[in-house]
Amino acid sequence: MNPTPAFRRAFRGRRVVITGGLGFIGSNLAARLVGLGAKVTLIDSLIPEYGGNLRNIAAIRRQVTVNISDVRNNHALPHLLRGQDFLFNLAGQTSHLDSMTEPDTDLEINCRAQLALLEVCRRHNPGIRVVFASTRQIYGRPRYLPVDEKHPLQPVDVNGINKLAGEQYHLLYSAVHGIRSSVLRLTNTIGPHMRVKDARQTFVGTWIRQALAGETFEVWGGQQLRDFTYVDDAVEAFLLAATRPEAVGHVFNLGGRGKINLADLAAMLVKEAGSGRAKVRAYPADRRKIDIGDFYADGSLIARRLGWRPRTTIRQALARTVAYYRTELPHYL
Numbered sequence: 001m002n003p004t005p006a007f008r009r010a011f012r013g014r015r016v017v018i019t020g021g022l023g024f025i026g027s028n029l030a031a032r033l034v035g036l037g038a039k040v041t042l043i044d045s046l047i048p049e050y051g052g053n054l055r056n057i058a059a060i061r062r063q064v065t066v067n068i069s070d071v072r073n074n075h076a077l078p079h080l081l082r083g084q085d086f087l088f089n090l091a092g093q094t095s096h097l098d099s100m101t102e103p104d105t106d107l108e109i110n111c112r113a114q115l116a117l118l119e120v121c122r123r124h125n126p127g128i129r130v131v132f133a134s135t136r137q138i139y140g141r142p143r144y145l146p147v148d149e150k151h152p153l154q155p156v157d158v159n160g161i162n163k164l165a166g167e168q169y170h171l172l173y174s175a176v177h178g179i180r181s182s183v184l185r186l187t188n189t190i191g192p193h194m195r196v197k198d199a200r201q202t203f204v205g206t207w208i209r210q211a212l213a214g215e216t217f218e219v220w221g222g223q224q225l226r227d228f229t230y231v232d233d234a235v236e237a238f239l240l241a242a243t244r245p246e247a248v249g250h251v252f253n254l255g256g257r258g259k260i261n262l263a264d265l266a267a268m269l270v271k272e273a274g275s276g277r278a279k280v281r282a283y284p285a286d287r288r289k290i291d292i293g294d295f296y297a298d299g300s301l302i303a304r305r306l307g308w309r310p311r312t313t314i315r316q317a318l319a320r321t322v323a324y325y326r327t328e329l330p331h332y333l
């Protein structure tokens with residue numbers, strides 16, 4: 001099934017706000033929505049630690065409205081959200097490690113700001129449709145695999161706790177105040193615009209930068225399993241969640257098209273980068289208390305309810321991402 005005509009009907013001429021709109025997933029979502037004819041406003045703090053980058057919207061700069069502001073303590077939010085049809089809520093602090101060393105910041109962005117945004121919706125635009133970007137970190141260390149939405153929620157870091165609270169606020173405002181919200185729990189997502197500079201943010205992006213530079217990159221352990229979602233597939237899930245009535249008040253995992261261990265992923269990347277110099281160095285497994293071991297998600301609920309199925313294999317996702325950074329890397333350092 002090709003949902004594009006349905007998306008065009010749903011979004012053409014409609015007003016859409018994306019928080020975190022200059023970031024990795026937000027900017028890819030913005031490009032897709034512009035292509036569907038939506039009137040798109042991006043709210044982003046452009047603070048480097050949170051990943052906003054104007055380069056991400058170079059191709060659509062004239063077709064979107066950009067509001068450089070923080071979702072924390074933002075007095076302009078009523079003005080920005082009034083009259084909007086959709087809110088894609090992607091502004092977030094995403095580093096597990098930073099959430100442990102700067103827990104207040106994580107709390108402010110991933111929890112308190114989410115409540116503030118929902119309050120603005122309740123007071124000024126209760127008819128808006130909201131989709132919140134959550135993370136698989138809310139599950140903590142898997143007790144069984146693949147992890148479905150019924151899995152116990154026991155985060156092992158501050159990030160997971162605050163994202164879980166953010167989810168709960170969205171569901172509460174949906175159930176009690178009628179703000180139609182849906183939650184997507186993202187797993188490791190890769191693609192153009194992903195962050196590549198700092199290993200505290202994402203290990204794959206860092207590996208891609210190092211592989212392209214012909215450097216040696218580190219695999220800690222290597223047997224741990226992950227599933228990866230390509231960003232275009234993730235964008236499709238956001239569009240489905242925003243437009244399907246069955247999604248309102250519900251939480252969905254986004255799973256990848258397959259699982260892979262990190263050693264195999266590293267080998268695939270060395271081959272893909274093709275610099276001839278990049279090497280993998282094995283280190284002992286990560287024994288930090290916040291490491292979650294193996295993880296891969298059961299994506300059957302979103303497949304059944306919304307018809308979402310990731311189309312892109314890990315190999316295709318890596319190939320496209322590496323191809324992007326082969327020329328774009330200097331803009332992301």
Ligand SMILES: Cc1cn([C@H]2C[C@H](O)[C@@H](COP(=O)(O)OP(=O)(O)O[C@H]3O[C@H](C)C(=O)[C@H](O)[C@H]3O)O2)c(=O)[nH]c1=O
Nearest residue numbers: 094095135187188199201202203204218219220224286
């Ligand atoms: C920095 C580094 C890490 N690792 C290993 C250690 C862990 O076993 C694993 C990290 O796994 P994780 O799936 O948590 O991936 P992250 O890239 O840290 O997290 C990302 O994916 C999730 C879904 C989010 O929610 C985060 O917001 C997002 O940034 O990679 C290495 O082997 N080498 C390295 O250089």
